[in-house]
Amino acid sequence: MDEIKLIAQERSDYGRKASRTFREEGLLPANIYGLGKENLTVTVNTKEFTRIFMAGHRIFTLEVGDGKEQSVIKEVQYDNLGSEVIHVDFTRIDITQKITLEVGVELIGTVASGVIQFPMKEVKVESLPTGFPASISINIMELKIGDVIRIEDLEVPEGCVFVDDPEALVLQIVAPIEEVEEEVVEEVDEEADGAEPEVIGKPQDGEEEGDAGDSGE
Secondary structure: OOOOEEEEEEOOOOHHHHHHHHHHOOEEEEEEEEOOEEEEEEEEEHHHHHHHHHOOOOEEEEEEOOEEEEEEEEEEEEOOOOOOEEEEEEEEOOOOOOEEEEEEEEEEOOOOOOEEEOOOOEEEEEEOHHHOOOOEEEEOOOOOOOOEEEHHHOOOOOOOEEOOOOOOEEEEEEOOHHHHHHHHHHHHHHHHOOOOOOOOOOOOOOOOOOOOOOOOO
16 A cells, blocks of 8 residues: 555644534544554645545555654545544554454446345455555356355455455345346236236125115115
8 A cells, every 4th residue: 555645733722612613624633542642633725535535545654843653544534424523533554453443345247137235335455554455346248147255265465364254245146136136926817817816896696786785775
């Protein structure tokens, strides 16, 4: 994974009002902590961070003044609508020690038939901080209905280990629901062939028309 640099400015203002002011100025409040060092409260450029974060990157080199902090995203907080990032926590890392991160799964191509069920869009990977792939790629062009991809079927990037259960389901190709519904309709139609429709008010055997419903009064 390429080194991702992000400029961070130390801040001394705290609280909701200060955070709101920072966000109005296009700055994202953040904390940096860990490795037995002093906690830092900083801001980073909201657009820059969001762009990098949405691209799948989780490890940053934060440039704070004259210093650098090798960090990984620990937690991202969103607004009530879940659409805007309002705060982020970074934790320091030792680039010589392995860590575990969730890495996004990228699908390459399209399937010729069937519907993709994709329950695991991220997989846990253990690696040195400098060895993480940007994503885990799966070529789905030759997959067909009934095919299943599990963790054990994925190609392991060099220097990495998958932490999830090898049997865990990543994706599968299933038949479209429409096909199942059509089959059910056809079966019902076949059962209905040759059956005489019931006529409401039709006299029963031995009963002449006009007798049905007669109370005898």
